[in-house]
Amino acid sequence: MLKRLCARAFPRALWVYHANTGACNGCDIEVIDVLTPYYDAERFGIRLVGSPRHADVILVTGPVTRQVAPALRRLLEAVPAPKLVFAVGSCACGGGAWFDSYSVLGGADRVIPVDYYVPGCPPRPEAILHGVALALGLVEKKVAGEALRQETIEELAMGVSRFGGGRDATP
């Protein structure tokens, strides 16, 4: 749904406003890397702009410190709809190693709705490109939630595995 909406709303170019909300600069350097001719996100129409009023996308890096959270909310309001929010880096996706620190809110999605997550600390430039291509509908998503389970001792004794996987049925 979201993908189709994106394809319709953003047929050509995504202009990106980069918001550092307390990142260590690792992710920011990778974002700049992606814009160099070697990785060249500009071939997808990605461009950094200097004002949120010109942007389609807000790219958030960092775990959102308490200080910056109100500014981030205001920033999102300044972006004209339709808009997308990208969380780049483990910090922006879930708070990183600071997820329970007193001074951070622990991830961009605690403050504003996030459309695409690109985990990594920092994510490789290729991983960011993959996220961009995913948003543009050029590649498929490659991760999914996993639910794994081991068999109980009764199931092992019966020698059947109702769940597939888990431990080997022969003790």
Add this chain to the structure above:
Amino acid sequence: MLLSKLREALICFGAGRVTLPYPAAPREPAPGFRGKIQVDADLCFGCGGCAHVCPAGVIQVEDAAQLTRVLEFHWSRCTYCGRCEEVCPEGAIRLTSQFETATDRPQDMVIRLEVFMGPCQRCGRCFPPPTPLERMTAAGFRHGGDGGRA
């Protein structure tokens, strides 16, 4: 001035193509790259060592029932330090080379593992036979006491 610009233009023509064809062509990371974590349900015995050392609190351990321990790996905030892989006594948790982890749903970044635990007849605490201590002894670890055994 003009000459230097011309020279620059010539260099640019001579450089050929520099851009990676990345999303169209796959690109493997360098050996040793640490990517998304992967858990082997066959090997994990629920000791919680990985949860103890994880700096980002990725791994949450919950004793859901007496014989069931649930480990949840919220790897959206993983820092890819590799400590869990280092300490896991069973080699159950591994950092793969997968880096294409972009997603549009936060639920995609969770691994849930239910570990079946055997209880000790005497104290009721859970362990899988042979006990971790016996396994470590068999693997040549030396420890202080003999763990109550001869």
